Amino acid sequence: MSIYLDNAATTPLDKESQDCIFEIYNEKYGNPSSLHKMGLDAEKIYKKNITEVGNLINAKISNIIITSGGTEGNNTGVWQVKRFKNKKKKILTSNLEHSSILKYCDFLKSKENIDIEYYDINIDGSINLEDLLNKIDKNTGLVTIPFVNSEIGVVQDVQNISKEIKEIDENILIHVDGVQGFGKLDIDVNRLNIDTMSFSSHKIHGPKGLGGLYIREPHNFFPLIYGGGQQNNLRSGTEDVPSIAAFGKTCGIAQRDLNKNYEKIKKINKRYRKLLSQNIDEIIFNGKEMNTSPYIISLSIKDIKSEVLIHFLEMDQIYISSGSACSSKKKSISTTYDAIKIPHDYVEGTIRISFGRYSKEEDAEFVVEKISKYVKEIRKMVRS
Ligand SMILES: Cc1ncc(COP(=O)(O)O)c(C=O)c1O
Incomplete structure (x- = not known):
């Protein structure tokens, strides 16, 4: 699945x-x-x-x-x-x-x-x-x-x-x-x-x-x-x-279902944020949690390339994005990332996890485990 x-x-x-x-x-x-x-x-x-x-x-x-x-x-x-x-x-x-x-x-x-x-x-x-x-x-x-x-x-x-x-x-x-x-x-x-x-x-x-x-x-x-x-x-x-x-x-x-979905997604979002913070070091969440929609988590991970992570994850049938779909195929840094001044050694490792009506809280553990594993592998390559 x-x-x-x-x-x-x-x-x-x-x-x-x-x-x-x-x-x-x-x-x-x-x-x-x-x-x-x-x-x-x-x-x-x-x-x-x-x-x-x-x-x-x-x-x-x-x-x-x-x-x-x-x-x-x-x-x-x-x-x-x-x-x-x-x-x-x-x-x-x-x-x-x-x-x-x-x-x-x-x-x-x-x-x-x-x-x-x-x-x-x-x-x-x-x-x-x-x-x-x-x-x-x-x-x-x-x-x-x-x-x-x-x-x-x-x-x-x-x-x-x-x-x-x-x-x-x-x-x-x-x-x-x-x-x-x-x-x-x-x-x-x-x-x-x-x-x-x-x-x-x-x-x-x-x-x-x-x-x-x-x-x-x-x-x-x-x-x-x-x-x-x-x-x-x-x-x-x-x-x-x-x-x-x-x-x-x-x-x-x-x-x-607006309110019901909002509360459900908020809970899922919190779970992902907690697991990501606990399992991966040197990360930045973009935008303060209280100012952002629970439907989107944007995360910059030091010393990785988000495209590589995305392709690793797809082998496990996990699909996330490196920014917005419309700009993720471009080579230039997004104007938004520029505007919020994501540090240069983090910006290329920016990923977006975005939720919908059918997202499940119980997937969080598996997804974060895989992200954490691949981040380690990519860092080994990038830092060597
Ligand atoms: C904020 C925002 N505005 C506009 C659009 C464009 O919408 P559509 O794909 O329906 O043309 C998108 C699509 O990614 C979006 O995220």
Whole structure:
């Protein structure tokens, strides 16, 4: 049996969601835009399930669009800076963000003449609020905040940060990358005072290639994708009703079990941290435990190479990651690791253990025993 501990990269599909996809593909495959009964049936399924998606973050169906995933949600959220028609053309962002924000900012800078400025990150991975607020000026149109960073799991106090920003200028748009918090932490978009928030389905046992964006003011929204006018003209393209139905089901399960899962994962996290500290010397946990999501442990191990450890572990069918899946194939040091200043003899040994609904506490002993064994072997090679 494999032990899958890379749930921040992606998760297995819920059994109930799988059944749901096949049923709809086979029997209720109409296009919600069609006027006949099959179209109307598909529309009903779509509406019911998008309501479930919204319920998870306390958003109304009219404030949600379904996208192709967190990447599109982030691109679309950041794109909202265009609402100001170049009157406010600065984005404030940070090195804690996922590449779907950072690369899109690079694009906006080179092709759309948008100014991009980076606010500072504290050594524990929290946002340096003073620096962020100091960098706001009359040109600032949009600020990005990562709810939970995908590599080290740090959770930001989004409510307070957005309150402080809006106190300076209530017109500044706030986009939140909610991908690693959605369905795992208790998120109520109405409490947060934000303008857009992205989320993704495959991080919470839903289908891949699907996600969404919360939009506070749909009437002021600037679509990124144009076409047949689906989703109230906010995001065109025929809706993938079978996958959306599965996503709705997954969101319903996530909402029902949110607190129960959170407490379970917290316990598992504690067990892993304890065993890792007891069994491996010269390690650093990135981000303070109290500031990080229990679903992610980021650990830097002195004098090892994380890629080698990952391949050793896969021989025992243990799957972890060396940072976020999207950046782990790159050779350069992640911007997040750079921002929190992981020492140079530790940074290449940074691993991420990430949990999901199906993770088990009883696996911890076996996993840590294997990590500890391979760390010793790798160190012997590296240090000789
Ligand atoms: C924080 C964060 N944002 C955005 C994304 C992109 O989401 P998706 O894979 O749905 O495009 C990811 C995926 O790893 C992520 O971790």
